[in-house]
Each structure stands twice: as C-alpha cells, then as structure tokens.
Amino acid sequence: WTTALMLLVLAVVVAGFSVAEPMRVASASMSPTYELGDEVLVGKLAQLAGTPQRGDVVVFHEPHTGTLTLNRVAAVGGDELGIEDGLLIVNGEPVNEPYLDLGSVDGAYFGPVHVPAGHVFVLGDARAGSVDSRTFGVVAEDDVVGRVLLRLWPHRSTTQSAARTERPPTRFSPGVARG
Structure with a gap:
C-alpha cells in the first residue's frame, strides 16, 4: 500500500504541474x-x-535566451502595432490600457511592426523599464508556456498598494525566479 500511495501522490503532483504551475515574478516589468x-499561478x-x-x-521562453519571462500580449498574428x-x-x-501605471509610460515612438502569423508581440505594463518585444522581437506562440490565472501571494487587488509584506513559507517550490 505504501508504494502504491506514494506512486499515486507522485502521479498527482506530476499531473498537477502539467496543468498549472506556481511561479515567482522575477522582474518589475509588469508593475x-x-x-x-x-x-502567480x-x-x-x-x-x-x-x-x-x-x-x-x-x-514564455524569451527568444534568443530561452529565459522564462512574464509580459502582456499587445498584438497577435496579423496585427500591426x-x-x-x-x-x-x-x-x-x-488601445485602452487601464492597467498601466501612467508614470511608467514614456513619450516614446515605436514601430509600426507587423506581427507574423503564429507569433505575439508582448509588452510589460511598466513600459519605460520593461524588456519586451521592443527589445527581443516577436514571440512564437509555441514558446508561450501558459497564461497567468491568478496571483497566489500576496493577496491584494491590482488597485491596492504594492507595499510588500513578509510572505509565509510555501509548500511548493516555485523554482528559480522564473520571470
């Protein structure tokens, strides 16, 4: 029974990480x-x-480096941005972007860029300091790992203060800072 139970637990964990995975945001580009x-999940x-x-x-896996990165899709295949x-x-x-911190938006000009089919153009919400498709180009849809479903910690809405608090220990291993 013990071996069967351990195999069942292992199978559930492996299956769980193929459906959703917790990750830690490793940059301020989405602030x-x-x-x-x-x-985030x-x-x-x-x-x-x-x-x-x-x-x-x-x-997604950033082009050229393969680094896991977190950004917002600004345009999809066939779009001009x-x-x-x-x-x-x-x-x-x-585009109405209510999630932007207007203090992070510079008066920059960029483009126009045509996004090829099967690719996306990503931008960080903190535009002035974000490394995104303006730097590394479009991202192949095949390189997108998944979508952020929700914030796991800290529990706050995006309109609340970003004041940091000590976070409790977690049961999962989010791996290296993967964003």
Missing part, C-alpha cells in the same frame, strides 16, 4: 499589475484552449 516577488492547459489573445498575461507618444496603437486604433 503595477504584478510586482517583483509576487507568486500559470495555467498551462490554457494553450490547448486556443492561441494567446490581446491582453493576456503570459509566461505601433506606439505613438507612449500610446499603444493596434491596427490603427488606440
């Missing part, structure tokens, strides 16, 4: 939505339900 040190089966959509916060005086323009239309 204020997700802060450095936040722990990344849904991996979301990729089976369809391609990433504009506005999704995704974890540009930034004019800090304002995101997709397919000629300004």
Whole structure:
C-alpha cells in the first residue's frame, strides 16, 4: 500500500504541474499589475484552449535566451502595432490600457511592426523599464508556456498598494525566479 500511495501522490503532483504551475515574478516589468516577488499561478492547459489573445498575461521562453519571462500580449498574428507618444496603437486604433501605471509610460515612438502569423508581440505594463518585444522581437506562440490565472501571494487587488509584506513559507517550490 505504501508504494502504491506514494506512486499515486507522485502521479498527482506530476499531473498537477502539467496543468498549472506556481511561479515567482522575477522582474518589475509588469508593475503595477504584478510586482517583483509576487507568486502567480500559470495555467498551462490554457494553450490547448486556443492561441494567446490581446491582453493576456503570459509566461514564455524569451527568444534568443530561452529565459522564462512574464509580459502582456499587445498584438497577435496579423496585427500591426505601433506606439505613438507612449500610446499603444493596434491596427490603427488606440488601445485602452487601464492597467498601466501612467508614470511608467514614456513619450516614446515605436514601430509600426507587423506581427507574423503564429507569433505575439508582448509588452510589460511598466513600459519605460520593461524588456519586451521592443527589445527581443516577436514571440512564437509555441514558446508561450501558459497564461497567468491568478496571483497566489500576496493577496491584494491590482488597485491596492504594492507595499510588500513578509510572505509565509510555501509548500511548493516555485523554482528559480522564473520571470
């Protein structure tokens, strides 16, 4: 019984991490939505339900380095994207981005860029300091690991203060800072 129970527990853990995985945010590029040190749950089966959509916060393997990174999908295959005086323009239309910290938006100009089919263009919410598709280019949909489903820790809404508190010990191992 002991061996069977241990195998069952191992199977549940392995299956669980193929469906969703906790990860720790390792940069401030998604501030204020997700802060450095936040722990998030990344849904991996979301990729089976369809391609990433504009506005999704995704974890992906960064082109050229393979580093796991967390950013927001700004444009999908077939879209044309540009930034004019800090304002995101997709397919000629300004995009409402209520999640942005306006203090992090510089008056930059970028693009236009055409996103090829099977790729996404990602941006950090902290635009002025984010390393994103403006730096490393578009991301292949096949390199997207999953979508962020929710914040595990700390428990706060994105409108609350980002004041940090000591977090309790966790039962899972989020691995190295993977964002």
